[in-house]
Amino acid sequence: MEKPIVPVIDFTAGQSIPGDAALLWKTTPEQISLADDIISALKNVGFICLVNTGITQDEMDTLMNEVKQFFGLGGSEKCLYTKGLMSNTGWVDVGRETLSTDRKAGDYKETFNFQPVMAETEIPDSMKILKEWWGRLSTLSLQFMKLMGLGLRMKDPSYIANSHSFGSSQNESAIRVNFYPATVNKDLEPGQVRCGEHSDYGSVTLLIQDSPGLEVMNRSTGEYEAVTAPPGGIIVNIGDVMQFWTSDTLVANKHRVLVSDDKHLQEADRISIPFFAIPDQTTLIECLVGRSKYPPVTMHEWLKQKIDSAFKERV
Numbered sequence: 183m184e185k186p187i188v189p190v191i192d193f194t195a196g197q198s199i200p201g202d203a204a205l206l207w208k209t210t211p212e213q214i215s216l217a218d219d220i221i222s223a224l225k226n227v228g229f230i231c232l233v234n235t236g237i238t239q240d241e242m243d244t245l246m247n248e249v250k251q252f253f254g255l256g257g258s259e260k261c262l263y264t265k266g267l268m269s270n271t272g273w274v275d276v277g278r279e280t281l282s283t284d285r286k287a288g289d290y291k292e293t294f295n296f297q298p299v300m301a302e303t304e305i306p307d308s309m310k311i312l313k314e315w316w317g318r319l320s321t322l323s324l325q326f327m328k329l330m331g332l333g334l335r336m337k338d339p340s341y342i343a344n345s346h347s348f349g350s351s352q353n354e355s356a357i358r359v360n361f362y363p364a365t366v367n368k369d370l371e372p373g374q375v376r377c378g379e380h381s382d383y384g385s386v387t388l389l390i391q392d393s394p395g396l397e398v399m400n401r402s403t404g405e406y407e408a409v410t411a412p413p414g415g416i417i418v419n420i421g422d423v424m425q426f427w428t429s430d431t432l433v434a435n436k437h438r439v440l441v442s443d444d445k446h447l448q449e450a451d452r453i454s455i456p457f458f459a460i461p462d463q464t465t466l467i468e469c470l471v472g473r474s475k476y477p478p479v480t481m482h483e484w485l486k487q488k489i490d491s492a493f494k495e496r497v
C-alpha cells in the first residue's frame with residue numbers, strides 16, 4: 183500500500199470552537215494553532231484527515247451497517263425512492279451518474295442522497311438513521327468552516343460557516359451514501375470505474391468510508407495516490423466553492439475510486455458516506471481572499487451546471 187499523503191490532524195480543540203459573536207475574542211491559542219495547521223495542510227493536498235472529532239469508529243460502523251441494508255432490497259423497492267427530475271434527493275442506480283467529464287461510462291455505484299427537508303415517506307427505514315447524523319455532521323462542518331475562516335485570517339471568520347443555512351429549503355447540502363457493489367465477475371463497460379475523477383461542488387466535504395479505494399490527485403506530480411484514514415478518522419476535503427472564494431489559495435483536488443486490482447477488494451462491496459456542505463442557493467460566490475480569479479456565480483447556477491453534467495440523461 184502506498185504511503186498516505188493526507189495529513190492527520192487532531193481536532194480536539196475544534197470541538198469547543200466558540201459561537202459566532204465570540205469567535206474572535208474567545209478563541210484559544212490551541213484553536214488558532216489548529217486553524218493554522220488546517221490551512222497549511224489544505225494548501226498542500228486539499229485533503230486532510232481529522233481524528234478526535236467527537237465521532238467514534240464504532241458509531242461510524244453502526245451507521246454504515248445500517249444504511250447498507252437499503253442497497254440489498256430488490257430493484258422494485260429501491261425504485262420507490264428514485265431521485266426525482268428536479269430534486270437532489272433519493273436513490274440513483276448503477277451507471278446513472280458520471281462524475282468524470284472524461285469518461286463515457288457511468289460510475290459503477292448506487293447512491294442515496296439525504297436532506298433533512300425530505301418527507302418521511304421519501305426516506306427508507308434503514309436511512310432514517312441519517313436524520314440523527316445530520317446534526318452531528320453539519321455541526322462538525324460548521325466548526326471546521328469557522329477554523330478555516332480563522333486560519334485564512336478573514337475579517338469575518340464566521341462568513342463561510344454563516345453562508346450555510348443547513349436544513350433550510352434554500353440549502354442543497356446533503357448526506358450521500360455511496361454503495362459500490364463488488365466488481366468481481368461483473369460486466370463493466372470499458373473505462374468504467376467506481377467513481378470517476380472529479381472535484382466536489384460545494385465548500386467542504388466530510389467523508390466516512392469502510393475500506394480503501396479513494397485516491398486523490400497529487401498536484402505536483404499529476405499522479406493519483408491512495409487516501410486512507412486511521413480508525414476514527416474522518417477525511418475532509420474542500421470543494422470548488424472554497425477554491426473560488428480563496429482564488430486558488432485552497433484548491434479543490436480531484437479524486438476518484440477505481441476498480442481495485444486487489445482480489446479481496448473486488449469481491450467486497452464498499453460504502454462511503456460523504457457529507458457535502460454547500461452554501462445557500464442565493465449565495466454569490468466571489469473572491470473573499472486574495473485577488474479575484476473566477477467570475478462570480480451564484481451557488482444555484484454552479485450546482486445546476488455540475489449536476490446537469492453528471493446526469494446527462496437526467497433522472
Ligand SMILES: O=C(O)CCC(=O)C(=O)O
Pocket residue numbers: 358360377382389391395396437438439453454456
Ligand atoms: O467513495 C469515496 O471514497 C469518495 C466518494 C466521492 O468522492 C464523492 O461521492 O464525491
Ligand SMILES: [Fe+2]
Pocket residue numbers: 380381382437
Ligand atoms: Fe467527491
